[in-house]
Amino acid sequence: MCLGVPGRIVEIADAEKKLGLVEIAGVRRLTNLACVAADADAVRASLGGWVLVHVGFAMSRIDEEEAQRTLGLLQEMGEVMELQEQLAAGDEARRGAGVAGGGLAAPPPMMGMPDGGE
Amino acid sequence: MKFVDEFRDPKLGKQLLQGIARLAAEIDRPLKLMEVCGGHTHAIFRFGLEALMPDNVDLVHGPGCPVCVLPVGRVDDAVAIAEHPNVVFATYGDAMRVPGSKKSLLGAKAEGCDIRTVYSPVDALAIAQAEPDKEVVFFGLGFETTTPSTALTVKQAAALGVTNFSVFSNHITIVPTLKALLDSAGENIDGFVGPGHVSMVIGLQPYEFVTRDYRKPIVVSGFEPLDVLQAIHMVLTQIAAGEAKVENQYTRVVREGGNPMALQALLEVFELRSYFEWRGLGTINHSGLQLREPYAAFDAEKRFAVPQLSVADPKACQCGEVLKGALKPWECKVFGTACTPETPIGSCMVSSEGACAAYYNYGRLSVLKSKPEAKAATRPAPRPSDEQPEAAE
Numbered sequence: 001m002c003l004g005v006p007g008r009i010v011e012i013a014d015a016e017k018k019l020g021l022v023e024i025a026g027v028r029r030l031t032n033l034a035c036v037a038a039d040a041d042a043v044r045a046s047l048g049g050w051v052l053v054h055v056g057f058a059m060s061r062i063d064e065e066e067a068q069r070t071l072g073l074l075q076e077m078g079e080v081m082e083l084q085e086q087l088a089a090g091d092e093a094r095r096g097a098g099v100a101g102g103g104l105a106a107p108p109p110m111m112g113m114p115d116g117g118e
Numbered sequence: 119m120k121f122v123d124e125f126r127d128p129k130l131g132k133q134l135l136q137g138i139a140r141l142a143a144e145i146d147r148p149l150k151l152m153e154v155c156g157g158h159t160h161a162i163f164r165f166g167l168e169a170l171m172p173d174n175v176d177l178v179h180g181p182g183c184p185v186c187v188l189p190v191g192r193v194d195d196a197v198a199i200a201e202h203p204n205v206v207f208a209t210y211g212d213a214m215r216v217p218g219s220k221k222s223l224l225g226a227k228a229e230g231c232d233i234r235t236v237y238s239p240v241d242a243l244a245i246a247q248a249e250p251d252k253e254v255v256f257f258g259l260g261f262e263t264t265t266p267s268t269a270l271t272v273k274q275a276a277a278l279g280v281t282n283f284s285v286f287s288n289h290i291t292i293v294p295t296l297k298a299l300l301d302s303a304g305e306n307i308d309g310f311v312g313p314g315h316v317s318m319v320i321g322l323q324p325y326e327f328v329t330r331d332y333r334k335p336i337v338v339s340g341f342e343p344l345d346v347l348q349a350i351h352m353v354l355t356q357i358a359a360g361e362a363k364v365e366n367q368y369t370r371v372v373r374e375g376g377n378p379m380a381l382q383a384l385l386e387v388f389e390l391r392s393y394f395e396w397r398g399l400g401t402i403n404h405s406g407l408q409l410r411e412p413y414a415a416f417d418a419e420k421r422f423a424v425p426q427l428s429v430a431d432p433k434a435c436q437c438g439e440v441l442k443g444a445l446k447p448w449e450c451k452v453f454g455t456a457c458t459p460e461t462p463i464g465s466c467m468v469s470s471e472g473a474c475a476a477y478y479n480y481g482r483l484s485v486l487k488s489k490p491e492a493k494a495a496t497r498p499a500p501r502p503s504d505e506q507p508e509a510a511e
């Protein structure tokens with residue numbers, strides 16, 4: 001009952017009563033819009049918008065731009081990490097070359113790898 | 119599905135997991151992160167995120183599942199109301215199997231009580247309108263996420279002049295709960311994944327005390343796997359930097375100030391009770407909500423005689439320890455043997471958002487048990503000032 005689902009307002013059923021049809025994964029459900037639209041005009045204007053629905057009530061508008069920003073951030077973070085990995089791989093390769101000539105090199109400082117223990 | 123599929127991208131998930139592993143290695147001590155909300159517990163198990171955590175990161179599942187914290191006495195009260203002749207007792211399906219001292223609602227239904235599951239409080243109101251000679255009682259359950267819906271339904275009933283509808287309110291509120299948890303088990307917890315849908319109603323400000331008074335990071339999170347992973351990443355980033363801030367990962371849904379319209383409806387209809395009992399956690403002051411005086415006619419507790427007894431949890435039940443994150447579900451002696459989703463002893467086994475049911479249904483126990491930290495982390499993180507050897511191990 002606590003799991004909210006995103007849906008799109010596809011029809012205004014009764015602007016005065018703040019009721020709309022929200023399509024959730026292909027199913028249309030009569031949904032109360034009183035928490036996302038202050039008056040009848042706001043209800044009419046909400047047509048086409050995305051909302052998060054809980055127990056028959058739209059509880060929040062979903063901000064598409066913010067959704068994109070979050071995904072964008074994740075994407076960027078991924079790219080930075082890939083770059084870091086490439087750099088680290090480069091370091092590793094160089095170190096490997098050094099070690100080959102000089103026997104066992106001391107482990108690089110600060111590289112406390114997770115060893116599974118405490 | 120839009121706003122769902124994008125947040126399940128495996129490639130981005132893998133990258134986040136690498137970032138989490140790196141931060142965990144950098145912090146290099148056992149960490150316990152608690153997700154307060156049952157919706158997160160559900161997501162974590164559904165997508166198997168727990169098994170993907172680094173060895174020193176332990177996810178503990180908090181008390182944020184309203185069905186799981188429903189005490190035996192309140193279930194008995196619900197059954198007592200449902201047993202009144204002429205009553206239609208309307209409830210969310212999740213609450214049907216929660217054990218009372220003698221029976222659950224499901225048991226009462228089998229004995230002939232008119233108990234119906236509804237998807238929304240307005241469905242209960244519709245039953246009242248369609249069957250005016252019946253008394254319809256709605257079982258009001260949930261945190262601030264569902265309370266505004268109940269409040270608006272009560273207002274609607276008042277406006278329509280419906281007199282055969284009332285609410286048995288077991289609505290609860292998040293802040294006193296978090297506070298009680300931090301006071302009793304806070305030492306064990308390094309940071310929080312904050313409830314997304316409660317926060318879309320109440321906003322971010324109410325969590326300030328977590329960072330100010332307890333110095334724990336809290337990141338409000340969405341419910342898709344990438345949301346949860348990103349929130350964990352954000353919590354770890356704060357820990358690594360020695361910070362404790364309230365942050366919002368779920369910006370597409372949660373606004374800084376919450377939802378003023380929903381809050382207004384909630385505050386108009388409901389007020390705090392002086393205390394409320396929780397399963398396994400005892401009573402927590404100012405944690406429950408009741409209907410305000412102008413809406414007293416819609417208060418089922420005023421309309422029907424309810425026993426209102428406080429009933430002890432069954433002896434075998436260790437739900438309280440599980441809800442506080444002190445015990446892993448499988449460490450409960452009756453887990454999976456006497457206590458299963460079919461025959462639950464404790465309430466954490468009932469709802470799909472409960473930690474025990476999640477472990478039971480989504481299993482992967484062999485993987486989790488083999489994690490060294492899964493056992494070790496039930497001990498508090500080592501601190502110079504700590505002396506107590508914990509009983510749990």
Ligand code: SF4
Nearest residue numbers: 437450457464467474
């Ligand atoms: S296994 Fe059952 S009794 Fe034990 S903590 Fe979980 S729900 Fe409670």
